[in-house]
Amino acid sequence: MIERKQAEEERSFLAAIVDSSDDAIIGKTLDGIITIWNRGAQELYGYSAEEAVGKPISILVPPEHPDEVPSSLERVWQGERVERYETVHVTRAGRRLDISLTVSPINDSEGNVVGASTIARNITERKEAERRLAAQHAVTRILAESATLGDATPRILQVLCESLRWEYGELWSLDRQACVPQRVRTWHVPSVDLTQFDEVARQHTFSRGVGLHGRVWESGEPAWIIDAAEDANFPRASVAAKAGLRGAVAFPILLGGEVLGVLGFYGQEIQEPDGEVLQMMSNIGSQIGQFMERKQAQEALRRSEERLRSIVTNAPVVLFALDCEGVFTLSEGKGLKALGLEPGQLVGLSAFEVYREVPRIVEAIRRALAGEEFSVIVETAGLIFETWFSPVLLGESGEVADVIGVAMDITQRKRAEEEHERLSRQSELILNSAGEGIFGLDRQGRTRFANPAAAAMLGYELEELIGRCQHDLIHHSHPDGSTYPREECPIYTALQDGAVHQINDEVFWRKDGTSFPIEYTSAPIHENGEVTGTVVIFSDITERKKAEEDLRRSEATLAEAQSIAHLGNWEWDAKTGQVWWSDETYRIYGLEPGVIAPTLDTVTEIFHPEDRHLLRRAIDQAFHQDKPYGFEHRIVRPDGMVRWVYRQVKVVRRQGEKSLRLIGTVQDITERKEAEEEKARQASRAALRSEVNAALAEGGTLQSMLQRCMESMVRRLGAAFARVWTLNEEEDVLELWASAGMYTHLDGPHSRVPVGQYKIGLIARERRPHLTNDVLGDPHVHDKEWAEQEGMVAFAGYPLVIEDRLVGVLAIFTRERLAEATINVLASVAGTMAQGIERKRAEENLRAYAARLNRSNRDLQDFAYVASHDLQEPLRKVRTFADRLDAKYGEVLGKQGRDYLERMEGAAARMQDLIDDLLTLSRVTTRAQPFTPVDLNEVAQDVVSDLEASIDQSGGRVEVSGLPTVEADRLQMRQLLQNLIGNAVKFHREKETPVVKVYGRLSQKRGGELSGGPAEGGVCQIIVEDNGIGFDEKYLERIFVPFQRLHGRAVYEGTGMGLAICRKVVERHDGDITARSAPGRGATFIVTLPFKKSERNPQEGWS
């Protein structure tokens, strides 16, 4: 009993403990049916014991975790204890709680598991704090990782939704300009269907104070809605309710007190405002705000950097920076292009290196690195750069950290400046060098410029004029000394009227108070369309005035003077037609004074028919102008003599009379005129001489040369035409070579004149000039009708003779008589031309000969090459078939037959050798290679090793030493040495070991002086010396001739071409070859070669 009671007490005590425990203690059967439900459980879950007991434990499990209970029960059945298992339970009100569970099995006395006890502790607060912290960290991390808010938002929304158990999150961004919120991002739990809610939100905008976001926007504070469905100020309440959204929280994204956006979250649970959450939200809000600020700042920075970069890149200059070592750390700007550089190309290079060649830049960099700030102008690569250097100092130490600089291409500006300066200088020079005085005045009439001539004329120093009022200083008074007011001065009026004034009756006053007459022009100076001053150009006309004065004074004595000068007077009254002549006039006209009463007709008759138009013009002119004028014309005296006169005419109009009267003078100027004409003729003749000489001296063909001579004759002697024939000796015919003047054709009846026929042929046969000033009366002139028609007066024909040989005939026709002097010139020109033709012909012959020779040489060479080449073929066949014959039918042929065959083969072999050598000889020039420096030692060594077999065979030796390097054709040098050394070895004496020495030495030039070596166009000698059989020097010439042999073939084999080839090679190298020898005394071959091929003998065209 007691035991039972004790046991009961014990139980009730335990029950009390269970009941009063703050933790929820729940007992359940193995089926999960609740059996025990303490007060803690009641408080925690909101179910009373009555409501809970008998219900399955799964009422506490949220629908999203359906497996939780079975799995924990499973473990308990196994007798296991599930300790501090954290999960989520749902309360009666539907709220989710974080719960820490410990589930233990309940054993009966036998140890069987009969149920389970659960101790549940609410850890929601801790969990939420953790989640908040985690969320905050996550947000911080997301912001740190995101480039833009746009990137960050979806993740922030998700993180906050997930960690704070909201089903739906959205971000509203506030457009500051439009003052309209815009929903930019949303996120929701995937399991919840929020399409409609989302749709409504998308269609709405919210105003300040309206709805959750509007409230936050207005207040700048987080806001909480406990149950959206119930909230009056929530426009989306109905759709929220449909979506099952109840609780909501929204908070602002703040930046400096301004709301930039609103983040809102919605959940399916009704939620009480939670200080912690709100605190966290405001933290996150300001964090996002800061993020945005930072991003905005970064964006601004980026933009400004971009702008800066764009400025730097596109600046029409070169921007650069150097570090303290002078190494480029920046090189940008469009200006680089002008220097042919890419942006950044200089970076990393040392400026000292880059501008090593430009000392001024190097100096500038050095100074800049020393801390100096300045600019230099340097011209480099045709461009002028002005470069500013600006050192950047390092903090307080004052050391130079960097140098930044700008280089600007000022080439164009500079050039323009230079051009402007040059032009200014030029203008100044022109003005300063002018002989006339020049003033430049400003608008106020002050002297801005005066040239030295002006100063000198006025007796002032230049400085005394500048800046002074010109009028007051030198133009203040009239010639008579009366004051000349400035207002009346045309120089000043020019400033107003902009007109040009020419004045010649004023004076300028010198410094010493004297005056002088001047003539001046004043003109306004226009600059940019405005009159900015006046330019005055003046000259001292003292002399002219004086001359005019003198003339006036002498007029009195004029009449007397005229009579002395046989100057005639005349008058003609146009009205009456009366003509009056002075006595002198009659005399000039070749008449006795007073013998006739002259009329205009008489005057007309006196005028030379060709000059009568001048009389008509003079009369015409008289009616139109008043100025006196004069002209020269010819008169014909009654005896037919032609005289030249100078006639002056003056028109006199009487006041009130309509008629006019001409008065004038007439002066005989025949002698002067003749002297002038003679002078002109002399000049023409001289010109003719020099032109003919020039034509003959110049190059060109004979024809062009002669044509020029003929043209000169026409031009200088006034010939109607001039022709020249040259003699074709073979046919004894004169051939027309040049013709100028009225006839220029070379064909026709006069193109070939047989010697002895017509006047030209006669001149040629008689070798005497034929001259006449009376063509019409000359028996030799055939076509009189033609001569008369063309007005031919004179003919001159000259044989062109040189050293008793006739080379041609020169002839001219003229319409004027030929003067003695002209004839003399013609004679001398004919002599000159004869020489010219002879020389030209000789030249042309020579040239033709040279061309023929060249062609023939070339042909020969080609022939030698082609022939020898083509000769090889049949020869080879002869040998081959002889060989075949011997091989196949040798037996049949018999001994003698085979002997013949052998001789045939021998002959063919020799011919082969001859052809080979001929080919080699012709190739010396046809297959020449360009000249290169050739070390003859190397060549000689090569040759020696090629000849090794025959040298060994003879038991001799070849010593090569000290050969020069020359510019030569290497292959030919090898041929040369091969032949010479080969010969030296070949022609050795019997029972004597052949010793061949090959060496070089400096030589004497052909002029005799010692050669200066390779540099000064010197020559060298190559000596090949042997101790062989030698030869008699009388054969010296022969040994170098092709196919010449001194020995029988039986004794020494060979074709006799070797030395011929040697000579040809040496000659091609502008050198020579000779030898010294005596029979039995060995031979020494001496080759002389220039070190360098001389310029005057280019290798091409050598034939």
Place this chain on the structure above:
Amino acid sequence: MITTLLLADDDPDDRLLVRDALEEGRLTVDLRLVEDGEELMNYLHRRGRYSEPSNSPHPDLILLDLKMPGKSGHQALEEIKATPELRRIPIVVLTTSKAEEDIVRAYDLGANSFIVKPSSFGSLIETMKTLGGYWFELITLPPGKIER
């Protein structure tokens, strides 16, 4: 398989001599003869009278004279070496010319060997033997009858 040797030479004597030399040297080859560069190209491209493949078996080696009327050996050589399907056929120049420029030019154009025609028949036999030994025994010729 019998080796095909194509000889391009305008000189009937030389063609005869080569044939004899091959015989005496006991070289069993299918010797085909063309008389100038033009004909050689016709053979290789199977044109005209060579359009029948049995008339123009693929040559394993071409012996080419340089101095031929019409299309010269140099021209033919240049054409062959510029034609992708022919360029692998080895070409031995067999000519009388010893001129350096001919030799250089032939090699420049892608000739595989350059032989100056021997002046005696004996050495021609030797030459043919050497050629046979080298081109048909020692070395490996490019494989197959190339599609032409």
